[in-house]
Amino acid sequence: MPVRTPENFDIRQELPLRLRATVDAMLGREEALLGWFEVDLDARLNFVDSFVLLTDKRIVGTSGGDLRPTSPQNNGAPGGMEDAAAGEKSWPLSAELSIQSKEKGGAGALELVDANGLLAQWRFTPARTKAAHHFVDRLKQFRSGSLSDGDLSESSEVLCPSCGSPIKGDQGLCETCIALPGTRPGRSLLRLLRFARKRGAMSFLGLVLTVGSTSAGMVPPYLTKPILDKVLVPYQNGQEAAFRLIPWLLGGLAAASILTWILSWARTYVVAWVSERIAADLRNQTYAHLQRLSLEYFGGKRTGDLIARVSTDTDRICYFLSVYLVDFANDILMIVMTAGILLSIDVRLAAATLIPLPLIAWLVHQVRSRLRGGFQLGSRAWADMTSVLADTIPGIRVVKAFAQEHREIERFRRANDRVLHANDRVNRLWSFFGPVIVLLTDLGILIVWIVGVWQVYNKNVTVGTLTLFVAYISRFYVRLDSMSRMVSATQRTAAAAQRVFGILDREATVPEPVHPIKTGRLSGRIEFRDVGFRYGARTVVEGLNLTIEPGEMIGLVGPSGSGKTTVVNLVCRFYDVAEGTVLIDGTDVRSFSIEEYRQHIGLVLQEPFLFYGTIAENISYGRPGATREEIISAARAARAHEFILRLPDGYDSLVGERGQSLSGGERQRISIARALLIDPRILILDEATSSVDTETEREIQLALDNLIQGRTTIAIAHRLSTLSRASRLVVMERGHIVEIGPHQELLAQGGTYSRLYRAQSDHLEERAL
Amino acid sequence: MTAPQTSALKPVSLEHDAWGQLILETDDGRRFTGVIPARAFPVSDPEHWVSICDSQGHELLSIENLSSLASGLRTVLEAELAHREFVPVIQRLVSATTQEPSDWVVETDRGRTAFQLNSEDDVRRIEPDQASIVDSHGIRYLIPCVAKLDPASRRILDHFL
Ligand SMILES: Nc1ncnc2c1ncn2[C@@H]1O[C@H](COP(=O)(O)OP(=O)(O)O)[C@@H](O)[C@H]1O
Ligand SMILES: [Mg+2]
Numbered sequence: 001m002p003v004r005t006p007e008n009f010d011i012r013q014e015l016p017l018r019l020r021a022t023v024d025a026m027l028g029r030e031e032a033l034l035g036w037f038e039v040d041l042d043a044r045l046n047f048v049d050s051f052v053l054l055t056d057k058r059i060v061g062t063s064g065g066d067l068r069p070t071s072p073q074n075n076g077a078p079g080g081m082e083d084a085a086a087g088e089k090s091w092p093l094s095a096e097l098s099i100q101s102k103e104k105g106g107a108g109a110l111e112l113v114d115a116n117g118l119l120a121q122w123r124f125t126p127a128r129t130k131a132a133h134h135f136v137d138r139l140k141q142f143r144s145g146s147l148s149d150g151d152l153s154e155s156s157e158v159l160c161p162s163c164g165s166p167i168k169g170d171q172g173l174c175e176t177c178i179a180l181p182g183t184r185p186g187r188s189l190l191r192l193l194r195f196a197r198k199r200g201a202m203s204f205l206g207l208v209l210t211v212g213s214t215s216a217g218m219v220p221p222y223l224t225k226p227i228l229d230k231v232l233v234p235y236q237n238g239q240e241a242a243f244r245l246i247p248w249l250l251g252g253l254a255a256a257s258i259l260t261w262i263l264s265w266a267r268t269y270v271v272a273w274v275s276e277r278i279a280a281d282l283r284n285q286t287y288a289h290l291q292r293l294s295l296e297y298f299g300g301k302r303t304g305d306l307i308a309r310v311s312t313d314t315d316r317i318c319y320f321l322s323v324y325l326v327d328f329a330n331d332i333l334m335i336v337m338t339a340g341i342l343l344s345i346d347v348r349l350a351a352a353t354l355i356p357l358p359l360i361a362w363l364v365h366q367v368r369s370r371l372r373g374g375f376q377l378g379s380r381a382w383a384d385m386t387s388v389l390a391d392t393i394p395g396i397r398v399v400k401a402f403a404q405e406h407r408e409i410e411r412f413r414r415a416n417d418r419v420l421h422a423n424d425r426v427n428r429l430w431s432f433f434g435p436v437i438v439l440l441t442d443l444g445i446l447i448v449w450i451v452g453v454w455q456v457y458n459k460n461v462t463v464g465t466l467t468l469f470v471a472y473i474s475r476f477y478v479r480l481d482s483m484s485r486m487v488s489a490t491q492r493t494a495a496a497a498q499r500v501f502g503i504l505d506r507e508a509t510v511p512e513p514v515h516p517i518k519t520g521r522l523s524g525r526i527e528f529r530d531v532g533f534r535y536g537a538r539t540v541v542e543g544l545n546l547t548i549e550p551g552e553m554i555g556l557v558g559p560s561g562s563g564k565t566t567v568v569n570l571v572c573r574f575y576d577v578a579e580g581t582v583l584i585d586g587t588d589v590r591s592f593s594i595e596e597y598r599q600h601i602g603l604v605l606q607e608p609f610l611f612y613g614t615i616a617e618n619i620s621y622g623r624p625g626a627t628r629e630e631i632i633s634a635a636r637a638a639r640a641h642e643f644i645l646r647l648p649d650g651y652d653s654l655v656g657e658r659g660q661s662l663s664g665g666e667r668q669r670i671s672i673a674r675a676l677l678i679d680p681r682i683l684i685l686d687e688a689t690s691s692v693d694t695e696t697e698r699e700i701q702l703a704l705d706n707l708i709q710g711r712t713t714i715a716i717a718h719r720l721s722t723l724s725r726a727s728r729l730v731v732m733e734r735g736h737i738v739e740i741g742p743h744q745e746l747l748a749q750g751g752t753y754s755r756l757y758r759a760q761s762d763h764l765e766e767r768a769l
Numbered sequence: 770m771t772a773p774q775t776s777a778l779k780p781v782s783l784e785h786d787a788w789g790q791l792i793l794e795t796d797d798g799r800r801f802t803g804v805i806p807a808r809a810f811p812v813s814d815p816e817h818w819v820s821i822c823d824s825q826g827h828e829l830l831s832i833e834n835l836s837s838l839a840s841g842l843r844t845v846l847e848a849e850l851a852h853r854e855f856v857p858v859i860q861r862l863v864s865a866t867t868q869e870p871s872d873w874v875v876e877t878d879r880g881r882t883a884f885q886l887n888s889e890d891d892v893r894r895i896e897p898d899q900a901s902i903v904d905s906h907g908i909r910y911l912i913p914c915v916a917k918l919d920p921a922s923r924r925i926l927d928h929f930l
Contacts, residue, residue, distance in 0.1 A: 614895075616810065628818055629833070632809060642828055645807045645820050648854075648909070652812035654893065 011035070022062070023053065026088060032056045034147065035138035037110060037131055041123040045107055052110065052122055054138055059099070059112060060090040061120060091119060099139055101132040103538060108132055126537025130578065133532075189494050191501060192317065195278045206271040210326055213263030214333045219256035221471035222341070223249050229464030272322045279318030286310050286503050293503075294510040295574045304387030309503055312382065313496035320493035328486050331479040338476045342469065346461055352451040353473050356444045360437060360480060364487050367433050371426060372491035378422035379495050385415040430488060441477035448473050510576050516593035522600050523550040524681040524712035525585050526571060532579035533566055540566050541735045544580070550681075553713035555723030557756060558732035564716045567732070568684050571714065572601055584682075602680030602711075606687040608664075608671035612656035615644055618670055619651075622678040630677060637706040638673035639699050640666070665696030672703050683708060685715040689722055697722070720757055729753060778830040780821065780838070783845045791849060793821055793829065801829060806849050811856075812895055812911075819846065857882070859902070859912045862922035865929070870905065877910065884908065892929035900930060 010032040015023055019036070027033060035054040039061075042048040053060040091097060096115040101108060104123075110132050112120040124132060141147040196203045227249050235241035287310055298306075342350035392399055392408050399408050452466040531544040541563045548554055556564045569575050570582050573589050582589045589597065599622070610618050619634055620626040626634075631651065635641040643666055647653040655662060655670070662670070668688065675683065685704065689697045701722065704715075708725065717723050729746055731739040731753045739751050746753035779796040786792050786802070793804040801823055809818035809831075820831045835843055857877035865873045874883045884904035886892070891903045900912040912918065915926065 614813075616813070628810060628814060632818060632831070641820075642822070642826055645809065645822060645828065646826055648811075650807060650809045650811055652810050652895070 019051065026053070026060060026062070027055060031058075034142050035135050037122075037124075037135040038128065039110070039122040040125050040128055041107055043121070043123065045123055050122075052135070054135065054142075056093070056142070058090045058092045059097070060088055061112075061122065062088045089120065099136050101129070101136050103129075108537060110135065129534065129537045133579070189490070189497055192278065192282075192321070192497060195281050196274070196321075198281060199274050199277055202270060202274045202277075206267060206274055206326070207329070209263055209267035209270055210329050211333060213260055213267050214330050215337070216256055216260040216263055218334070218337050218341070220253050221468055221475070223252050223256070224471055225462075225464040225468040227464070228467050229462045233463050267326065271326045275318050275321030275325075278321055279314050282317060282500060283310060283314045286314065286500055289504050289506070292508055293506055294508045295569070296509050297506060302383075302387040302390070304385075304390035305383040306503075307390060308379075308383040308386045309499050312386075313379065313499050316496040317493055317500070320489055320496075324486055324489040324493075327482060328490075331483045331486070334479050335476060335483075338472050338479075342472060345465060345468065346455075349448070349451055349455060349461065349465075349469055353444060353448050353469070353476070355447055356440045357480075360440055363433070363436060363440075367429060368487055368491060370429055371488050372494060374422065374426035374429065375488075375492040375495040376498070378419065378426060378492075379499060381415070381418040381422045383499075385412070385419055388412050388415045426488070433487075437480065441480060444477050445470070445473060510573055510594065511590075512594055513591050516596070517587060517591045519584075519592050519596050519600060522585055522681040524600075525550045525583075526682065526712060526714075527583040527586070528567075528570075528580065529583065530580035531567075531570065531577050531582060533563075533570060533575065534578050539735060541570075544735075544737060546730060546737060546740070548712055548714070550712055551710055552728070553708050553715060553726045555720075555726035555729045556714055556716045556732065557718075557720060557723065557729055557753065558738075559756075560718075562732040563735040564732055565686055566735075568686055568714060568716065571682070571684065572603060573597065599678065600681045602675030602678055602683045602707075604668070604672055604675050604683075604685045604688040606690050608667040610656045610662075610667055610670060613654065614649075614652050615647075615655055615670060616651040618655060619673045619677055621674050626677055631673075634673040634677040635670075637676050637703065638669045639703040640669035640673050643669075663696075665693065665700065668696075668700060669703060672700065672707060676707050681711060683711045683713045685713070685717070687716050687718060690718050720760055731756075780830060780832070780842060783842050783849075785845075791845075795830065804829065806846055806853070808850060808854075811854065812899070812901070819850070856909050856911050859910050861919060862925045865925050867928055873902075873904075875910065884910075889929050892926070894930055900926065 012020070012023065012027075012033045015033070015036065019038075023033065023036070033053060033055055037052045037054075039050045039052060040047060042050070050062050052062075091112060091114075094114065097112070097119075098114070099110060099112050101110050103109075106126070108124050108126065108129050110122045110124065111118060138147065226245065230242050230245055231249075232241070235243075290306065290310065339350070339354070342353065388408075388411055392411075399405060448469055452461065452469060455461045456463060456466055526546075526548040528544045528546045531541060532539065533541040544567065556567065558564055566575075570577055571589075573582075573594060576590060584592070584597075602622075611621065616628070616631050619631050628651075632641060635644060635651075644651055644653070655667075672688070688704070689700050697719070705725065707713075708715075713726075715723055715726060723729060724743070726743075728740060728742055730737055731746065731751070733752060739746055739749065739753050741749070747757060748754075780793060781796050782792075782794045783804075784792055790803045791805070793801045795801070803824040805822050805824065805826070807820050807822060808815055809820060816835050817833060818831065819835060820828050822828050832838060832846075835847070838846065857879045859875045859877050861876040863874040863876060863881075865871055869886075869888055871886045871889065872883065873886060874881070884906070886902070887905050892900060893902075894900050894915075898915050900915055902910040902912070904910070912926070915923065915930070918926065
């Protein structure tokens with residue numbers, strides 16, 4: 001390795017261009033830039049940009065544009081040299097100088113301290129949290145000599161275990177292996193066409209039938225002209241009338257009607273068939289996508305809202321496609337054809353009839369955006385109302401226990417009122433808009449009569465032509481009227497489509513690797529390397545280092561909220577680490593295919609969730625092909641077999657919502673059987689026995705003894721007695737591991753664990769007395 | 770207590786004593802009084818996996834396949850199971866009202882009867898072509914094959930399935 005001089009570390013090349021000139025002016029030539037941090041708040045938490053630099057000699061802070069010193073009330077602080085001109089302050093890198101990144105309420109703080117106290121403080125928004133941590137790490141790495149040159153984030157080159165290319169970026173993720181987020185496609189309604197393409201042949205047939213039936217519908221008025229001009233008018237005037245034409249003309253009328261009838265019947269059927277399938281495809285795809293989204297997405301979404309999107313909104317789209325879209329295509333066709341026919345017969349008359357058209361177009365444009373806003377509001381209100389239902393119906397026991405029925409009724413009423421108001425808003429607009437269109441339509445027909453009568457009077461057109469015009473034009477305006485109704489349907493659908501695509505456009509925050517590694521048969525060695533995790537800006541786990549050997553059982557203990565579940569979530573890859581890596585058998589969990597990897601994990605939670613179905617189905621949930629013998633032996637091992645036999649329908653008893661009610665301990669044992677059946681290499685018990693009585697706990701404990709054999713087990717429990725089988729106990733406090741060791745050893749240490757233990761054994765003695 | 774190796778035991782004889790209690794004798798020479806047989810999968814697989822439990826409900830042994838039993842033993846066992854299981858099989862639906870709670874009149878293999886349903890959720894499809902109905906007293910009725918019902922009964926059932 002070449003001898004490193006500070007210049008080797010210099011990362012000035014990587015600075016964003018907008019900072020480069022400023023930084024160059026601030027730093028001397030002989031000084032190497034090691035890191036920078038862009039501050040986005042000032043001391044009073046206003047949005048002001050500035051930055052802090054770390055060099056091999058000092059830390060420099062600027063206050064950006066406003067030239068005020070960034071460090072608050074600390075102008076005279078020891079060691080701070082102020083360069084008034086540049087508004088910058090700097091502190092030499094003495095041994096006792098240190099920086100730390102803290103969370104202070106909603107905004108973070110980067111603090112510079114020495115032996116005497118706080119020297120400076122820079123505040124930043126949660127968006128900058130990661131960068132702040134990184135900046136702090138740079139100083140640590142520089143001091144420990146582990147800083148590498150050029151590379152911003154990694155202390156040594158790491159090869160992607162999946163594709164072998166070097167990994168960049170502080171996620172420890174291989175860029176080539178992580179799927180890039182899809183490009184954001186355009187308008188929601190147009191995107192529906194993509195779904196129509198899958199049903200190409202039928203969609204095309206629907207289109208052809210639409211054109212056919214519309215054209216057939218144009219024929220009858222056209223035949224009225226010869227009836228009048230060639231037959232009726234001459235006859236009335238005592239001239240020779242061509243009565244021999246009559247059977248042909250009337251027959252033509254009848255034929256056209258019948259053809260229209262058959263074609264529109266076929267069209268309606270085909271189009272409904274296609275749109276029903278498009279909606280079903282959309283629902284399937286939305287639901288499939290929803291299932292693949294990470295837990296994080298569901299954490300921030302209300303169940304009712306999601307249900308509304310998958311069910312109501314897709315249905316709305318279907319209705320639109322089957323009813324309105326065809327009408328719309330029909331109308332457009334009709335209008336174009338009518339306009340063509342009218343122009344070909346008499347240009348002047350035609351021009352007169354089209355006068356109100358621009359006015360209508362303008363009005364439609366005015367109304368459209370307002371309607372869309374109204375419909376979006378309506379959809380959201382509807383989803384809110386569904387959410388109230390999805391919330392309170394499963395929680396009905398709590399509602400009743402606290403006698404809060406009236407309050408829930410009130411909550412629903414309020415949500416329902418919002419739906420009402422949103423719909424009222426749309427209706428107000430609509431009730432005005434609709435009749436205006438009708439008025440304009442009538443006006444159009446009136447104009448035709450005026451111009452037409454005038455033209456007939458001047459003998460420019462025949463009575464037949466005028467009748468033809470009036471027949472066409474009334475159809476034309478009827479179409480216009482229905483098109484205006486389209487406006488509202490389109491906007492309603494656009495709003496629905498937007499909500500559906502809102503799900504489809506979401507990328508899983510736990511991405512699937514592009515080239516996943518096969519897990520093979522895992523031995524189950526779990527290693528946490530400097531793992532850190534944050535929910536948003538809030539650090540929940542930090543600096544976690546732990547290795548669990550294959551087949552070892554560890555107990556995870558600590559006060560509630562100390563991050564135990566979070567650690568387990570990281571192992572399951574429900575979330576991805578913010579820093580460091582979780583390795584299974586030496587491979588980053590992120591390089592496995594998620595689905596394949598999770599097949600190796602058995603998870604038993606505090607609240608055992610059973611799906612609606614038989615007990616046998618619930619036990620074999622993770623491996624639907626399991627034989628009855630396997631199901632029974634899993635249930636035996638989980639100590640569930642005997643109570644299941646006592647149920648009238650045995651393993652065929654229905655459980656879950658609407659099913660047989662089971663006690664918490666019984667449900668728990670079924671969920672243990674479920675975990676056992678997949679024969680996982682890694683077993684995770686998150687407070688699996690916390691919600692049951694001691695007798696049931698003993699039963700479950702026995703079940704667990706069967707379960708943990710030969711598997712790597714992480715057990716979280718509040719009752720420390722539950723963890724007697726654990727070879728080591730890991731004690732967590734506020735996101736850090738504070739103690740690791742076997743029970744006796746930790747007890748002797750007299751630390752957190754012995755305190756927890758003593759609190760519980762006192763409690764037990766109390767009960768024994 | 771360790772998990773008993775139930776499936777290893779084999780039944781040798783099964784008979785009723787003077788009080789009508791079922792006595793089981795196993796191949797290790799032990800006798801158990803007042804045993805209770807139970808099917809593990811009474812609906813989906815009644816011919817396999819029958820367990821015999823002691824009077825406390827602890828499983829003594831499990832029989833994987835009924836046809837592997839000696840015929841005498843099997844007759845007693847099946848008679849006892851039939852005695853315990855009361856699941857009338859519906860052969861014809863006579864009438865059912867559609868509003869909740871709905872009143873049903875049916876003809877079963879055990880004769881004609883009437884019952885009331887708490888909600889229409891109590892009519893369930895179990896296997897693709899099998900339906901089960903639980904009335905307001907918790908009695909279960911079985912329709913083993915929906916397709917084999919007569920059209921009139923099927924029309925009634927369609928309102929609920
Ligand atoms: N989805 C979440 N979003 C934000 N914060 C969370 C979320 N889940 C847990 N937390 C927070 O993370 C901390 C650790 O939680 P957890 O790991 O569940 O603790 P434990 O299991 O030890 O009781 C808690 O302070 C909790 O409030
Ligand atoms: Mg927890």
